[in-house]
Amino acid sequence: MTLRRLVPQPGLSIALLALWLLLARSVEMAQVLLGMAIALIVRILVSTLWPVARIRRPLTALRFALRIGGDVVHSNLVVAWGVLRWPWRRPVYRFILIPLDLRDPAGLAVLSVVTTVVPGTVWSELAVDRSAMLLHVWDAPDEAAFAARFKARYEAPLREIFE
Structure with a gap:
């Protein structure tokens, strides 16, 4: 499995991780690992719902x-x-x-x-x-x-x- 397939949109995964850490109000290693897991799992679960839109202009x-x-x-x-x-x-x-x-x-x-x-x-x-x-x-x-x-x-x- 390639990294691109595991993390289809790295920016979104990083944003989800940052949001998790803000909500948890902690940057302990356990929270970072849990946030990473959530960011990856949520992104994979919603990948079929993600719209494919091209902005032409x-x-x-x-x-x-x-x-x-x-x-x-x-x-x-x-x-x-x-x-x-x-x-x-x-x-x-x-x-x-x-x-x-x-x-x-x-x-x-x-x-x-x-x-x-x-x-x-x-x-x-x-x-x-x-x-x-x-x-x-x-x-x-x-x-x-x-x-x-x-x-x-x-x-x-x-x-x-x-x-």
């Missing part, structure tokens, strides 16, 4: 990550403002069905995380054939405009990155 991925960071800050402010003015203007919250062109499983996983991380949107359901997703949106007076903006802002870059 790393610069687009970096711009997308920066956009998400900005959107998180902006959406926090928008939702906070909406909560403060609730007595005078109630948000138009609703479920919106968004047709999807993105089919890559890793891209869909990233899209689900993004919609859950950005305040004001929650991923509710994905069609069995992955052709559409259902989002719950905090304030979307114009359903068509929201869907078009969502597709341009999130889905299009993910298609460029993963497909």
Whole structure:
């Protein structure tokens, strides 16, 4: 058995070991050995679950990550403002069905995380054939405009990155 086969992703195994030692709050030899065993065993057990995703455009991925960071800050402010003015203007919250062109499983996983991380949107359901997703949106007076903006802002870059 080669070292690469035993430790398929050494960075992840080292991170798991470091996390174990932080949680144990000890660097005694017994804890280090136990952490190494856990890091190796967990990595081997989840190897079949590990997604095989290729990022085709790393610069687009970096711009997308920066956009998400900005959107998180902006959406926090928008939702906070909406909560403060609730007595005078109630948000138009609703479920919106968004047709999807993105089919890559890793891209869909990233899209689900993004919609859950950005305040004001929650991923509710994905069609069995992955052709559409259902989002719950905090304030979307114009359903068509929201869907078009969502597709341009999130889905299009993910298609460029993963497909």
